[in-house]
Amino acid sequence: MTSSLLPTLPGRYYTDPLIFAAEQEAIFERMWFCAVRGSDVAEPGRFRTVTVGRESVLVTRGRDGAARAFLNVCRHRGAQLCAEESGSVKRTFRCVYHAWAYDLDGTLVAAPNLVRMPDVDRVEYGLRKVHVREWLGYVWVCLAAEPPSFEDDVMGACVERLGDLASIERYRLPELSLGRRIRYDVRANWKLIIENFMECYHCSTIHPELVHVLPEFAGGYAAQYYVGHGAEFGPDVAGFTVDGGAGQAAIETLAPEQGRRYFAITIRPQVFVNLVPDHAILHRMYPLAADHTVVECDWLFRPDVVAGGADLDPSVELFDRVNRQDFDACERCQPGMSSRAYADGGVLVPSEHHIAGFHQWVRDRLEGKK
Ligand code: FES
Ligand SMILES: [Fe+2]
Structure with missing residues (x-):
């Protein structure tokens, strides 16, 4: 019988300064x-x-x-x-x-x-x-x-996730205004942060506010598990806010199917894009050491919303809490990466299987195959 478990990367991939230096060279300095x-x-x-x-x-x-x-x-x-x-x-x-x-x-x-x-x-x-x-x-x-080709690597990641380029262009990210920026100093390897962002097996444990807004996340399957899928707001939820109350004025150019959904994209190697009807949240990671990553997170809204002095706190607080919950979890994992218990790594359960593709991609980059 085949196992429903897949291996993770071994612990040294998250701690070894030589592997980190190789990643800097093969990934962050080439892409x-x-x-x-x-x-x-x-x-x-x-x-x-x-x-x-x-x-x-x-x-x-x-x-x-x-x-x-x-x-x-x-x-x-x-x-x-x-x-x-x-x-x-x-x-x-x-x-x-x-x-x-x-x-x-x-x-x-x-x-x-x-x-x-x-x-x-x-x-x-x-x-x-x-x-x-x-x-x-x-x-x-x-x-x-x-x-490398910007069209293949960067735009291609959006197409791979959303099905086409028009879907992200409808959010008009270049025209949105920066409503809030928060910088997080995370004592964890950048790959732990990506892996965490890619899966939602942890959502029901550590993200009560997010699961209230996106009830399907309680099932453990992240929106990123399926191509073109956005997680739908709960029936009692008016907006992507900390308490599910109404958010800001929606971006006018969205398609009807983007009206009450959350979409997420990972653009390797260091960007997360989160799209909801009235704003976008964009994370950029700056990996500084094997166990140290700075994450700069931007909340972008319609220019008239920001210029009008709207109270952005309920919107910002939702993902700020999610970020803190996620980064706490990553920091909790980091010391375990150098434990002998994790020398051969851990396991991916079925709802995390797509992370194996990320691990293979890292290995391929380090071996010069990509
Ligand atoms: S001018 Fe001499 S080091 Fe810059
Ligand atoms: Fe999370």
């Missing part, structure tokens, strides 16, 4: 990485610095309106160019060490004695560029010399 919200760099010269793989990346916007990204390292002697997490420059990024200054497009434009040093080529010694795409209102970057 498209969702770095910042486009509105974080709304005007020319506004910038954010983010950790992508083992690099600090400087994301900004040029005077032509295009988002750009560079390795955050001065080309002279290697000082970190921008030490702040966010900020704004008027014309140039100026290194504090010897005052080399770079234009918003990365070109070296000024340095002490530059005119007397003809060998210092302004383009060759410009900032190292990182590939950029803007989609869903976010700036995605890729550190690879030859990036």
Whole structure:
């Protein structure tokens, strides 16, 4: 008889710094990485610095309106160019060490004695560029010399989950406004966070508020278990809020079948998208160490809702609680990953079987098969 159980990854995959370094190289530094919200760099010269793989990346916007990204390292002697997490420059990024200054497009434009040093080529010694795409209102970057297909990897993940691209486009994510952002410092491996997000076997144990709004989650099967499936609101539920009360004005362009449902997408390797009729919740993970991941979570609403000063708390509180419940669970698992009890891993029950596909994908990436 075949077993209904599948193995997980062994514990060392969640603790070993060498495996984590290999993941940084084979996954986060090669794939498209969702770095910042486009509105974080709304005007020319506004910038954010983010950790992508083992690099600090400087994301900004040029005077032509295009988002750009560079390795955050001065080309002279290697000082970190921008030490702040966010900020704004008027014309140039100026290194504090010897005052080399770079234009918003990365070109070296000024340095002490530059005119007397003809060998210092302004383009060759410009900032190292990182590939950029803007989609869903976010700036995605890729550190690879030859990036993989954005259409296949990023857009493809949405199509695989929802059945088509039009379904996510109806939520008009680029036009929504940031209503709230919460950053979570999670003492757990990034894969524990993905695995947790993919399954709902834990929903009835740790998510009472979510299961009230989405009663089918009590059955343990996540919306992500089926293609194109959105979990339906309970009959007594008016909106995706902490108590099931009415939410905000709905996004006008949704299809009828999106009216009372929650859809979730995992875009590997570090993005979760949650879609409900009146808002979207987007998580970006920044894996910092084998046992440390920062998660930045954005709540996006219609611009008129945010501009009108609506009380967003009931909407935000639902998924903020879900996040805290989930990240507590991940942090509870992390120490167990280095126990000898988990040396050979644990098991996936049937409602978690789709996680095995994620594990295989991680192994394939590490072995260079993908
Ligand atoms: S290291 Fe930046 S100017 Fe010298
Ligand atoms: Fe959860």
